[in-house]
Amino acid sequence: xxxxxxxxxxxxxxxxxxxxxxxxxxxxxxxxxxxxxxxxxxxxxxxxxxxxxxxxxxxxxxxxxxxxxxxxxxxxxxxxxxxxxxxxxxxxxxxxxxxxxxxxxxxxxxxxxxxxxxxxxxxxxxxxxxxxxxxxxxxxxxxxxxxxxxxxxxxxxxxxxxxxxxxxxxxxxxxxxxxxxxxxxxxxxxxxxxxxxxxxxxxxxxxxxxxxxxxxxxxxxxxxxxxxxxxxxxxxxxxxxxxxxxxxxxxxxxxxxxxxxxxxxxxxxxxxxxxxxxxxxxxxxxxxxxxxxxxxxxxxxxxxxxxxxxxxxxxxxxxxxxxxxxxxxxxxxxxxxxxxxxxxxxxxxxxxxxxxxxxxxxxxxxxxxxxxxxxxxxxxxxxxxxxxxxxxxxxxxxxxxxxxxxxxxxxxxxxxxxxxxxxxxxxxxxxxxxxxxxxxx
Numbered sequence: 500x501x502x503x504x505x506x507x508x509x510x511x512x513x514x515x516x517x518x519x520x521x522x523x524x525x526x527x528x529x530x531x532x533x534x535x536x537x538x539x540x541x542x543x544x545x546x547x548x549x550x551x552x553x554x555x556x557x558x559x560x561x562x563x564x565x566x567x568x569x570x571x572x573x574x575x576x577x578x579x580x581x582x583x584x585x586x587x588x589x590x591x592x593x594x595x596x597x598x599x600x601x602x603x604x605x606x607x608x609x610x611x612x613x614x615x616x617x618x619x620x621x622x623x624x625x626x627x628x629x630x631x632x633x634x635x636x637x638x639x640x641x642x643x644x645x646x647x648x649x650x651x652x653x654x655x656x657x658x659x660x661x662x663x664x665x666x667x668x669x670x671x672x673x674x675x676x677x678x679x680x681x682x683x684x685x686x687x688x689x690x691x692x693x694x695x696x697x698x699x700x701x702x703x704x705x706x707x708x709x710x711x712x713x714x715x716x717x718x719x720x721x722x723x724x725x726x727x728x729x730x731x732x733x734x735x736x737x738x739x740x741x742x743x744x745x746x747x748x749x750x751x752x753x754x755x756x757x758x759x760x761x762x763x764x765x766x767x768x769x770x771x772x773x774x775x776x777x778x779x780x781x782x783x784x785x786x787x788x789x790x791x792x793x794x795x796x797x798x799x800x801x802x803x804x805x806x807x808x809x810x811x812x813x814x815x816x817x818x819x820x821x822x823x824x825x826x827x828x829x830x831x832x833x834x835x836x837x838x839x840x841x842x843x844x845x846x847x848x849x850x851x852x853x854x855x856x857x858x859x860x861x862x863x864x865x866x867x868x869x870x871x872x873x874x875x876x877x878x879x880x881x882x883x884x885x886x887x888x889x890x891x892x893x894x895x896x897x898x899x900x901x902x903x904x905x906x907x908x909x910x911x912x913x914x915x916x917x918x919x920x921x922x923x924x925x926x927x928x929x930x931x932x933x934x935x936x937x938x939x940x
Contacts, residue, residue: 508810513817515659516790522650522663523782525670534775536677537691538841543768545688546841548621548629550771555615556636558749559604562742563644567597567651569738572796572878573730574655579800586656587717591725593734594648598721601644608637619753620760632688639696646703649710649719654793656717665705673698737880744884751891755899755912762909769849772840780829780858783821787814788868795876808935811873818865829858853913860917863924870927879934886926895919
């Protein structure tokens, strides 16, 4: 456990966010390994199939992170005020709710996976592979939700290192299993999916064992969970808007995927590869936002409002500086990153166009994420939800639809991304100004 209410704000945020960054980078390795190995061993058709299915999987991960966000913020507050009894109640309640929700989603997903693929115009030659991959990934929803619930709880208590160590081991295992199942056993895309699910299951089991050994007084006993209705209501009040935000973001990306599917297999494969580079590049900004959520919540719980604004300024400068450096590298050498996944000429050309446009605006994305983390830490999750919905569904998707129908083609979809980010940043900045002014009166 780490107390985020002491020491210099910059040092505290940096040291707390660094393990989260490393952990999320290895989280990305799950699907990155699938993408690289599938793209090189099975070809661009299977790469495209796995790429679309990942959009669904991303929706599920986002859903689990969003719904457990409320519990994480309350854990931070209770821990910051040294209320261990309430901390235990919200831990049990949050875990129980996430677990039940994952069971429902897994069953529904397995039943309707094929219909989902048809709705999103997945080409007929990719349907079988995509359906197999997607069904197996839905099975993995249960350990994924359970592990993300535990991860958010540990971060709420200031422990950002343990989930990182577990993820590193699981991600490395995923790579080994990918190669074993795909190359040695010839299991195709099913092998990639099974490797991911087994690795996620290991993450959950190891995390449970760790909590039993090191946090015995707060250990979540799945057979004796305390489901507190009052704490559940508090958690859902904060977490539901965050969950809806994540869902709308994912649905927006799936709408973009719908547009991309209309440009054929090459464009789907290129987007799959380029978006993986994008996901890695955006990690520092995303993790600063996550760190600011717990930092803000703990300091508000300890009545240290002065530290919140100072920490926000440091995080903003740090996020913009790091994102600017990443932008320069990717925009200058897009082919280097694209060739990791697939070397088909058409795929490379389309992917390069993406990596020359979107990464140029990472500083906008970074500022948006830091403000988002601050607002969530204040418990103000409704407006960030509205900002995400407006920026993606009211700006990015409509602009993408409009521009993709012009001579710009798929480039119009790429151009729409920073336009959406700017809208999201503007809404959050205006609202944060009013929130901070009110809270510090």
